Amino acid sequence: MPNNQFKKGELYSFITGKASTAIARRLQKKFNGAGLNITIEQWSVLYHLWKQEGISQQELCNATFRDKPSITRLVDNLEKLNLVKRVPSEHDRRINMIYLTKQAQKLQEDTMALAEETLNEALETVPADKVDTCKEVLQIVYDNLK
Amino acid sequence: MPNNQFKKGELYSFITGKASTAIARRLQKKFNGAGLNITIEQWSVLYHLWKQEGISQQELCNATFRDKPSITRLVDNLEKLNLVKRVPSEHDRRINMIYLTKQAQKLQEDTMALAEETLNEALETVPADKVDTCKEVLQIVYDNLK
DNA sequence: TTTGAATAGTTGCACAAACAACTATATGCC
DNA sequence: GGCATATAGTTGTTTGTGCAACTATTCAAA
Structure with a gap:
């Protein structure tokens, strides 16, 4: 069944x-x-770059679950905002390595605090073990379909 | 804490x-x-109209958790596809009542079957009680923030 | 070594979302 | 009745997404 x-x-x-x-x-x-002055989508790209910068656009695609055109345009806009820089790889000239600017580095602390605050508001009154179960189910859903 | x-x-x-x-x-x-030939967003509007048609665009906003311009354009596109019709209310000339065409009525069964199929694939291997907990948590999150 | 396939990234197009500003109509209060 | 306010819906702009088609580069096999 x-x-x-x-x-x-x-x-x-x-x-x-x-x-x-x-x-x-x-x-x-x-x-x-x-x-x-950033969107959630832009933040989601910065999020991964804060963990590790100097990765390719393709790696950003995998990390953010977006296709290549989406990342191209997000990186375009982040570049316009002076938050990231495209640096051509020396080993493979097809690849852009994406690096954070100082301005972007400064954003990390503030935005992450707001993200945690938001989740705390979202999960107010939800017991911890139920949150765990929920995370677990959503992860399985993602793995089943990705 | x-x-x-x-x-x-x-x-x-x-x-x-x-x-x-x-x-x-x-x-x-x-x-x-x-x-x-429909998008998920268009389907989500039809979904509510299948439950009850003849509701206003504002009611569709509330039901689908979208703002008014989004619904205006979704209804625009659904009208172009000959799936819904705007009918001006007689009592309040500000209001459009949205009705389904015969063509849209025919879509219900097939699309709902595909939606259920998708969810079954998504939740394969997830025990029923965990799905329940997950649904419960997501509902609370929504209520906390909406 | 050349040629064909794979990979990285970009561009064009259609659709959708969020916000602000707008029109038209209805309502409530004096 | 007339005016302020609220409500329903539309339009313009920016941003993001998904798909297809495209360029440039790399890789691999004949």
């Missing part, structure tokens, strides 16, 4: 991701309110 | 909604593969 535990109406939220939409909107408002 | 159970790196998936992105992409591919 299929794993079909979706009464109509519940199915909808799962597919449309209302929860993550709500989280992203809240975080975007916090960014705007703090005068941080 | 704040409800801060996010080690770095887990935070990311929660905010960016990788799981629901994966689900939506998979479902879109199924639509395309079946020759159904």
Whole structure:
């Protein structure tokens, strides 16, 4: 028997991701309110570069679960904002290595604090073990479909 | 103490909604593969109209968690595809009542089957009680932030 | 060594989202 | 009745996404 535990109406939220939409909107408002002039999508690219910079656009595709054109344009816009730089690889001239500017490095602490704040608001009143289960399920969903 | 159970790196998936992105992409591919020429966003509007048609654009905003311009354009595109019709309300001339065409009524069964199929693939190997917990947590997140 | 396939990245197009500014209509209060 | 305010919907702009088609470079096999 299929794993079909979706009464109509519940199915909808799962597919449309209302929860993550709500989280992203809240975080975007916090960014705007703090005068941080970046989008959530741009932040998601910086997020991975803070962990490791000097990676290729293709690696950013894999890390952020986006296709190549999306990353091209996000990097375009991040470059316009003076937050990253494309540096051609010396070993393989097809590749751009993406590096953070000093300005981007300065953003890390503030934006991560706002992200944690947002998640705390989102998960207020949710017991820790349920959050763990939820994370686990979402990870499996991602692995099943990616 | 704040409800801060996010080690770095887990935070990311929660905010960016990788799981629901994966689900939506998979479902879109199924639509395309079946020759159904609609987007997931258009489907999400039809979804609510199948439950009840003749509602206003504002009611569609609330139901789909979108703003008014988004619904205006989704209804524009659904009208171009001959799937819905705007009918001016007689009682309040500001309001458009949105009705389904016969063509849209025919889409319900097929698309809902593909949606269920997608969710079954997504949740393969996930025990039912964990799915329940996950749904519960996501609902609370939504309620906390909406 | 040359040629064909694979890989990295870009560009064009259609669709969607968020925000601000706008029009038209309705409502409530004096 | 007339005016301020609220509500429903539209339009313009910027940003992001997905797909297809494209260029440039690398790699591998004949």
